[in-house]
Amino acid sequence: MKYFNILAIMVLALFFASASCEEQKDSQKEENVETPIAQKPQAGTLPPVETQKANTNYTPAFEGQTRIAGVKTETPYEVTVLSSELSKPWAVTTLPDGRLAITEKAGNMRIATKEGSLSPKITGFPAVDDRNQGGLLDVAPAPDFETSRMLYFTFAEKTAQGSLTAVGKGKLSADETKIENFQTIFRAIPYFDNSMHFGSRIVFDKNGNIFVSTGERSDLKTRPNAQLLSTGHGKVIHITTEGKPVDGNPFINTEGALPEIYSYGHRNAQGLDIHPVTQELWLSEMGPRGGDEINLIKPGKNYGWPTITYGIEYSGQAISNGATQKEGLEQPVYYWDPVLSPSGMAFYSSNAIPEWQNNLFIGGLNSKHIARIVLKDNKVIGEERLLVGENQRFRDVGDGKDGALYAVTDEGRLYRIAKK
Numbered sequence: 001m002k003y004f005n006i007l008a009i010m011v012l013a014l015f016f017a018s019a020s021c022e023e024q025k026d027s028q029k030e031e032n033v034e035t036p037i038a039q040k041p042q043a044g045t046l047p048p049v050e051t052q053k054a055n056t057n058y059t060p061a062f063e064g065q066t067r068i069a070g071v072k073t074e075t076p077y078e079v080t081v082l083s084s085e086l087s088k089p090w091a092v093t094t095l096p097d098g099r100l101a102i103t104e105k106a107g108n109m110r111i112a113t114k115e116g117s118l119s120p121k122i123t124g125f126p127a128v129d130d131r132n133q134g135g136l137l138d139v140a141p142a143p144d145f146e147t148s149r150m151l152y153f154t155f156a157e158k159t160a161q162g163s164l165t166a167v168g169k170g171k172l173s174a175d176e177t178k179i180e181n182f183q184t185i186f187r188a189i190p191y192f193d194n195s196m197h198f199g200s201r202i203v204f205d206k207n208g209n210i211f212v213s214t215g216e217r218s219d220l221k222t223r224p225n226a227q228l229l230s231t232g233h234g235k236v237i238h239i240t241t242e243g244k245p246v247d248g249n250p251f252i253n254t255e256g257a258l259p260e261i262y263s264y265g266h267r268n269a270q271g272l273d274i275h276p277v278t279q280e281l282w283l284s285e286m287g288p289r290g291g292d293e294i295n296l297i298k299p300g301k302n303y304g305w306p307t308i309t310y311g312i313e314y315s316g317q318a319i320s321n322g323a324t325q326k327e328g329l330e331q332p333v334y335y336w337d338p339v340l341s342p343s344g345m346a347f348y349s350s351n352a353i354p355e356w357q358n359n360l361f362i363g364g365l366n367s368k369h370i371a372r373i374v375l376k377d378n379k380v381i382g383e384e385r386l387l388v389g390e391n392q393r394f395r396d397v398g399d400g401k402d403g404a405l406y407a408v409t410d411e412g413r414l415y416r417i418a419k420k
């Protein structure tokens with residue numbers, strides 16, 4: 001009996017030892033598969049960054065729609081000018097090998113290393129209308145760029161009938177001197193003879209299709225086109241890499257509507273990006289005097305321009321009798337008065353600067369800074385102004401996916417903003 005008891009105790013001890021070992025392994029396993037906890041968005045506790053008098057006395061539709069509380073980055077970061085040699089750069093985007101593709105408005109591309117060394121001018125583009133706001137505009141690498149070497153572009157197409165925002169694609173040659181076999185795959189009709197409000201940004205969705213923003217061409221004659229589904233002016237377009245409407249587009253079965261349209265009622269959207277976590281599409285657009293907006297884009301929705309706006313004409317006159325809200329029209333998530341002049345924007349996906357994770361960074365032109373926007377539950381909860389002293393018009397901001405942000409300015413600079 002005695003031996004039996006000892007044996008039983010030994011068996012039990014072994015059992016518990018191995019059980020606790022299993023437990024340990026299990027908890028290790030759990031630790032290994034645990035996804036990193038996303039940084040908590042940091043709500044503003046400081047006074048709003050905007051202190052100037054507004055152009056209008058319009059009332060926001062909800063609290064926090066404008067002049068949100070200020071935030072300040074606590075993590076030390078450094079700002080480096082990598083190059084001052086660019087000629088009117090319009091877009092900066094990261095290639096899979098970590099280098100940067102940069103368009104120049106006159107109609108060529110450059111590739112920059114992350115140390116700021118620039119390639120010669122890459123050619124092979126069609127004639128672009130590079131007066132005023134036109135030119136070779138945005139660039140995005142195909143999701144399979146590493147094997148296909150395909151790049152997608154937006155540009156102001158120049159023709160005898162006027163210009164329009166077009167989307168094209170081409171292959172980066174093996175020696176990286178030119179774009180081969182450039183093809184135009186979409187045109188935001190109609191042509192119009194001026195050089196203003198082309199939009200435009202291009203982003204790939206998770207299915208490998210393309211979103212493109214277009215402008216309403218600024219003129220009082222074309223402005224109403226933003227509300228018309230029969231034109232490509234003032235829209236977000238959703239197309240395949242062949243330029244065909246994406247299956248399931250909201251107006252694909254609507255008679256008289258362009259089947260490529262995804263959303264409408266936009267003025268001049270030069271910022272477009274997909275949220276790294278929610279995968280939702282966000283857009284920034286230029287308002288008139290006052291009334292720059294951030295919008296969360298949903299299929300088929302009408303974003304209001306020019307029926308409703310928080311801005312006024314440059315002359316000071318009201319637009320649409322001062323209407324800022326109307327049933328069935330979307331409210332901006334956020335607006336500025338006076339304006340930011342928002343151009344390109346990017347979500348920061350890294351946690352190298354923890355409080356920046358999933359924040360939105362928008363290049364400001366007239367305002368000459370980069371706006372850092374903290375979002376929570378699709379509302380803005382904090383705003384900060386970065387690179388205020390640089391005195392540059394920030395044309396585009398790109399997420400380097402290496403913990404750094406990259407920005408280009410109308411004055412020809414390439415910036416790197418990263419943790420110190």
Ligand SMILES: [Ca+2]
Nearest residue numbers: 293303304305
């Ligand atoms: Ca709007």
